[in-house]
Amino acid sequence: MQDRAAPTAAAPAHPPVYRLAGVTARHQGGTRAHALHDIALTVHAGEQIALIGPSGAGKTTLLATLACSHRPDTGTFEVFGTDPWTLNERERHKLRGRLFLAPQTPPLPPRQRVVTAVLAARLPQWSLWQALVSLVKPADPESAWRALSRFNLGDKLYARVDRLSGGERQRCGLARLLLSTGQALLVDEPLSALDPALSQLTLTTLQQEAAARNAALVCSLHQVDLALAYFPRIVALKDGRVAFDLPRERVTQAMIDELYLNEQPPANTPAPGDLPAKLAVGACL
Numbered sequence: 001m002q003d004r005a006a007p008t009a010a011a012p013a014h015p016p017v018y019r020l021a022g023v024t025a026r027h028q029g030g031t032r033a034h035a036l037h038d039i040a041l042t043v044h045a046g047e048q049i050a051l052i053g054p055s056g057a058g059k060t061t062l063l064a065t066l067a068c069s070h071r072p073d074t075g076t077f078e079v080f081g082t083d084p085w086t087l088n089e090r091e092r093h094k095l096r097g098r099l100f101l102a103p104q105t106p107p108l109p110p111r112q113r114v115v116t117a118v119l120a121a122r123l124p125q126w127s128l129w130q131a132l133v134s135l136v137k138p139a140d141p142e143s144a145w146r147a148l149s150r151f152n153l154g155d156k157l158y159a160r161v162d163r164l165s166g167g168e169r170q171r172c173g174l175a176r177l178l179l180s181t182g183q184a185l186l187v188d189e190p191l192s193a194l195d196p197a198l199s200q201l202t203l204t205t206l207q208q209e210a211a212a213r214n215a216a217l218v219c220s221l222h223q224v225d226l227a228l229a230y231f232p233r234i235v236a237l238k239d240g241r242v243a244f245d246l247p248r249e250r251v252t253q254a255m256i257d258e259l260y261l262n263e264q265p266p267a268n269t270p271a272p273g274d275l276p277a278k279l280a281v282g283a284c285l
């Protein structure tokens with residue numbers, strides 16, 4: 001049975017940023033029937049939520065669903081009080097302008113300068129002409145520099161994206177978030193390529209930005225200790241279901257142990273030389 005966060009005392013005047021009830025979702029060609037099962041989740045403006053759970057639990061699928069880039073199969077799904085999948089493409093595009101998804105590996109064009117890649121976050125606000133001109137002469141390099149500096153990356157403003165390290169590229173993707181107008185900030189494993197000091201800087205910057213614009217922040221993390229240290233609300237997924245949704249004070253070590261149970265490598269992990277015969281070259285032809 002799912003354990004839910006206690007409802008807040010006063011009913012909010014505005015519709016929640018997200019309201020999900022009984023949401024299921026699957027991937028075409030996926031090995032599981034559903035990547036998400038019976039998800040119930042309500043997220044209000046200004047809430048900051050860490051999404052935790054073992055690999056394959058459904059965190060990325062849930063974030064893609066919240067970003068309206070993955071369509072649920074069934075259930076109730078509302079963003080700012082509207083079901084995005086009842087809107088036409090143009091209206092849905094407009095709604096997506098109020099959301100920002102920072103994927104784990106940001107899709108940055110490798111030959112582009114960092115300044116151009118970061119300013120691309122402004123594309124939804126620009127005319128086609130402004131966008132084309134900015135490709136040649138960046139429209140607002142100061143804003144890009146300020147955003148990069150908040151992730152300790154100001155000196156890379158004119159570097160080429162393909163000359164960045166993995167962690168620098170990841171922070172470059174997050175700098176885009178600062179230039180977006182998102183009211184829901186969806187961030188997928190932002191720390192996977194960062195050292196401990198940069199991890200803390202990154203979480204602090206994301207949280208300050210979300211608080212400054214009273215945006216909802218939903219951030220998936222594999223670092224459970226940081227999730228508990230930084231986020232007031234913890235949503236745990238396992239096998240595509242909400243295992244618990246609680247204020248961090250109510251999350252116990254036993255719950256965390258249960259969440260990650262069976263995630264140890266199996267005792268009979270094959271040795272590197274023990275390839276089964278059917279893996280021999282040519283077996284798939």
Ligand SMILES: Nc1ncnc2c1ncn2[C@@H]1O[C@H](COP(=O)(O)OP(=O)(O)OP(=O)(O)O)[C@@H](O)[C@H]1O
Nearest residue numbers: 027029030031032035054055056057058059060061
């Ligand atoms: N594009 C895809 N096609 C088919 N199946 C997919 C696809 N993406 C994810 N899945 C499956 O959906 C399930 C949930 O995957 P998802 O990436 O959402 O998990 P996750 O919790 O983000 O994992 P991780 O922590 O490893 O990033 C998994 O069983 C995965 O194999």
